Amino acid sequence: xxxxxxxxxNLTNNQIVTxxxxxxxxxxxxxxxxxxDILNSGKDIICCDGSADKIAAFGLKAKVxxxxxxxxxxxxxxxxxxxxxDKSDQNSNDLTxxxxxxxxxxxxxxxxxxxxxxxxxxxxxxxxxxxxxxxIIAVQMVSDYGIFDVINSSSVFDSFPGQQVSVFSTDQDARxxxxxxxxxxxxxxxxEAWMGTLNECTSNSFEINFxxxxxxxxxxxx
Amino acid sequence: xxxxxxxxxNLTNNQIVTxxxxxxxxxxxxxxxxxxDILNSGKDIICCDGSADKIAAFGLKAKVxxxxxxxxxxxxxxxxxxxxxDKSDQNSNDLTxxxxxxxxxxxxxxxxxxxxxxxxxxxxxxxxxxxxxxxIIAVQMVSDYGIFDVINSSSVFDSFPGQQVSVFSTDQDARxxxxxxxxxxxxxxxxEAWMGTLNECTSNSFEINFxxxxxxxxxxxx
Numbered sequence: 304x305x306x307x308x309x310x311x312x313n314l315t316n317n318q319i320v321t322x323x324x325x326x327x328x329x330x331x332x333x334x335x336x337x338x339x340d341i342l343n344s345g346k347d348i349i350c351c352d353g354s355a356d357k358i359a360a361f362g363l364k365a366k367v368x369x370x371x372x373x374x375x376x377x378x379x380x381x382x383x384x385x386x387x388x389d390k391s392d393q394n395s396n397d398l399t400x401x402x403x404x405x406x407x408x409x410x411x412x413x414x415x416x417x418x419x420x421x422x423x424x425x426x427x428x429x430x431x432x433x434x435x436x437x438x439i440i441a442v443q444m445v446s447d448y449g450i451f452d453v454i455n456s457s458s459v460f461d462s463f464p465g466q467q468v469s470v471f472s473t474d475q476d477a478r479x480x481x482x483x484x485x486x487x488x489x490x491x492x493x494x495e496a497w498m499g500t501l502n503e504c505t506s507n508s509f510e511i512n513f514x515x516x517x518x519x520x521x522x523x524x525x
Numbered sequence: 526x527x528x529x530x531x532x533x534x535n536l537t538n539n540q541i542v543t544x545x546x547x548x549x550x551x552x553x554x555x556x557x558x559x560x561x562d563i564l565n566s567g568k569d570i571i572c573c574d575g576s577a578d579k580i581a582a583f584g585l586k587a588k589v590x591x592x593x594x595x596x597x598x599x600x601x602x603x604x605x606x607x608x609x610x611d612k613s614d615q616n617s618n619d620l621t622x623x624x625x626x627x628x629x630x631x632x633x634x635x636x637x638x639x640x641x642x643x644x645x646x647x648x649x650x651x652x653x654x655x656x657x658x659x660x661i662i663a664v665q666m667v668s669d670y671g672i673f674d675v676i677n678s679s680s681v682f683d684s685f686p687g688q689q690v691s692v693f694s695t696d697q698d699a700r701x702x703x704x705x706x707x708x709x710x711x712x713x714x715x716x717e718a719w720m721g722t723l724n725e726c727t728s729n730s731f732e733i734n735f736x737x738x739x740x741x742x743x744x745x746x747x
Contacts, residue, residue, distance in 0.1 A: 469646035
């Protein structure tokens with residue numbers, strides 16, 4: 304059940320050339336078929352530090368392994384020095400380093416897996432960082448439970464009746480209006496992070512309107 | 526390794542009478558010894574909807590089961606009608622209903638377990654709701670990975686060198702100053718949720734100063 308955002312890209316010729324990479328962060332390793340299909344799709348896989356051991360155990364090889372290398376096993380580090388990119392600076396996390404590497408290496412989109420679960424501060428940080436990443440490169444994050452998209456302007460999403468939807472604003476004062484969702488939001492600021500959560504689509508699409516900042520839209524798979 | 530916030534409560538007689546309850550939310554059931562010790566401590570357990578089945582499978586009995594009852598098994602619902610409190614209104618989530626019930630029933634503190642993991646929007650919502658809950662009743666949230674406290678004014682926390690710490694502000698404009706943490710924050714707003722994350726204590730305590738709103742402090746156990 305792949306759900307696709309629409310109303311987001313305006314094209315003159317209806318063609319986008321994408322060179323997609325998968326970034327595997329070092330949170331909970333995905334278990335759902337949906338995520339595993341993405342891993343197995345043949346796209347280049349950029350591993351964040353210790354996630355390289357997880358992908359090796361899964362039977363796939365990373366295109367590159369990037370990060371401060373404080374959690375990758377010494378064995379793997381020794382075995383594949385040719386794919387290791389040591390970025391030891393502490394000013395950004397490994398996921399951010401991976402996103403920048405993708406951009407610098409001519410990828411035009413990244414799908415991030417494994418960025419949630421385990422430590423909750425990593426989960427929150429990674430989700431909210433999506434809006435920064437989206438300034439650099441087209442990005443989606445997928446977990447076992449749902450899919451995250453970033454929008455910078457009012458957008459329509461493909462959906463289905465009953466689909467659970469949450470909206471996170473990056474600007475506390477931005478005013479939102481929802482259409483096609485069960486719980487009405489009408490020209491209201493989502494001051495606190497929980498205020499846009501746990502909504503539900505009532506038809507086959509919904510619309511998120513807002514006046515500034517960006518928003519992270521989460522659609523639960525079932 | 527129980528870590529205790531200090532510098533938070535001013536008492537005239539150094540005594541607080543607490544009547545604590547554990548609220549078990551319907552996220553990931555805890556696995557760590559630390560969380561299971563809390564469950565097994567003999568405190569009254571308030572179950573949110575379907576978490577009642579999990580606690581029954583674990584071998585404990587809930588004091589009450591509260592929520593809109595859309596996820597509890599029909600068997601359990603039938604077996605223990607005397608402890609079921611049907612709160613079907615859709616204006617708040619089951620965790621919020623449990624917090625209110627605790628307050629109304631003379632508890633003075635709640636420890637929330639099982640409120641993270643699984644759906645990421647529930648995780649974010651539940652964490653940020655802590656600051657609302659703390660207006661009603663003293664509250665801590667504990668996961669397998671760390672402990673969450675809410676502060677309404679500048680506070681000192683017991684800690685240890687190397688402890689991972691994250692700070693989430695409920696006010697985008699509140700200005701924060703940290704002391705005793707590795708990455709310096711000096712009179713700076715934490716505009717975005719990731720900005721106060723992934724810090725580290727350098728000694729046996731740290732201090733979080735801020736000028737308005739509230740803050741949620743997360744200390745990772747190891």
